[in-house]
Amino acid sequence: MLLNVSFVAETRSLDNQFDCEDVNEACLKEAKGKRLWKKVRYQLIEYHSLPGFLRDNEFILGYYRSEWPLKQVFLSIFSIHNETLNVWTHLIGFFLFLFLTIYTATKAPDLMDLSSLQRLSDMIRRANLHKIHPELLNCLPSLAFPSMDFLSSVSGNIRELLANCLPDRFSHTNQTENSILHGVTDDVMNMVAPLMNRSITRWPFFAFLGGAMFCLLASSTCHLLACHSARLSYIVLRCDYAGIAALITTSFYPPVYYSFMCNPFFCNLYLSFITVLGITTIVFSLLPFFQGPKFRVYRASLFFVMGVSGVVPLVHKLIVFRNQPEAIQTTGYEVLMGVLYGLGALIYATRVPERWRPGKFDIAGHSHQLFHILVVAAAYTHYRAGLLYLRWRDLKGC
Incomplete structure (x- = not known):
């Protein structure tokens, strides 16, 4: 047992x-x-394995992220996939324009003053005042290389200052010399007056910089987060389209405002038109059917029409200011900007070069990346034009 x-x-x-x-x-x-x-x-998958909301470009065959958790989605900004360069091209562009905004607010006015002073100094030297009165430059040495402090001191009455400096010679000079002196002092006053009354508003220029930053940041966010879920993709895509419309709309503000600031009717007319068109585009972009791949060409065409609408104020500016060199210079920048935007929209709509060799441009070189680069280049070109507008109006006012 x-x-x-x-x-x-x-x-x-x-x-x-x-x-x-x-x-x-x-x-x-x-x-x-x-x-x-x-x-x-968390492996990258191919196009045929994607859910419907992520199927956008059938010529990019692989390296897709699909329905990853948010943590993994955020970390994927440092990994290689077919959206990596889409994220970074516009993220770098955002930081570029953030720097330009700070630079413009702090440094650009000083640089414009220096440019204005240089032009004034060149004009005075070309006037050859010392040939009329050799003692003049000894009496007013700052006149050869004027500073802002000097301009402030003489902005009241340059002719009186000259008379006080050379009372005998100035009052008893012959008629020819007197007319030359009067002409020179009038020219100096015409240049000093705008410098002493720099009150040109900056809001149109900063509105453009804000629109550019919003567009670039919204685009980067969209390309990073859209793979998480259909709901989040729906939201960020609409933010992306709204950012594009905001960039195009605010791009009109500096050229329209600074070109027609002395003509309120046309200034308000053009600004109102582009603002209404931009808001309409944003509202239209919020419609669900607008996001499908079959509407790719319509999306590109809508934004292209917004850009082309700027031809009217551009031609108007050239007619009104055809003798102003600043009008020609800014127009050159704006034409280059339009070419860059138009080329980007064409590449985006036709999906080249990946349609020629599907799968060969999955990581780098596909149409959306080229589109992003051209957008940043066009926006920077417009920034350069904006600086010319500010310098022009600061010097000459209306």
Whole structure:
């Protein structure tokens, strides 16, 4: 009887040992399976495996992220996939325009003053005042290289200052010299007056910089987060389209405002028209059907029409200011900007070069990346034009 009990106990002990080993082995397999699934789950997939909301460009065949958790989506900004360059091209552009905004607010006015002073100094030297009165530059040495402090001191009455400096010579000079002096002092006053009354508003220029930053940041966010879920993709895509419309709309503000600031009717007319068109485009972009791949050409065409609408105020400016060199210079920048935007929209709509060799441009070189680069280049070109507008109006006013 005791032998039987001992045998049964030993048998049960062996069974429990085998059960524990089986459980441990099962746990190990399960843990390995979870780790493997985690690795596989965050692997890049091909186009044919994508859910419908992520299918946009059938010529990009691989390296897609699909329905990743937000943590993994955010971390993917530092990994390689077919959206990496789409994210970084506009993210770098955003930081570029953030720097330009700070630079414009702090440094650009000083640079414009220096440019204005240089022009004034050149004009005075060309006037050859020392040939009329050799003592003049000894009396007013600052006149050869004027500073802002000097301009402030003489802005009240340059002719009176000259008379006080050379009372005898100035009052008894012959008629020819007197007319030359009067002409020179009038020219100096005409240049000093705008410098002493620099009240040209900057809001149109900063509105453009704000629109550019919003567009670039919205685009980067869209390309980074759209793969998370259909709901988040729906939201960020609309932000992306709104950003494009905001960039195009605010791009009109500096050229329209600074070209027609002295003609309120046309200034308000053009600004109102482009603002209404921009808001309409943003509202239209919020419609769900507008996001489908089959509307790619319509999306590009809508934004293209917004850009082309700027031809009217551009031609109007050239007619009104055809003798102003600043009008020609700014127009050159604006034409280059339009060419860059138009080329970008054409590449985006036609999906070249990936349509020529599907799968060869999945990581780098596909149409959307080229579109992004051209957008940043066009916006920077417009920034350069904006600086010319500010300098022009600061010097000459209306």
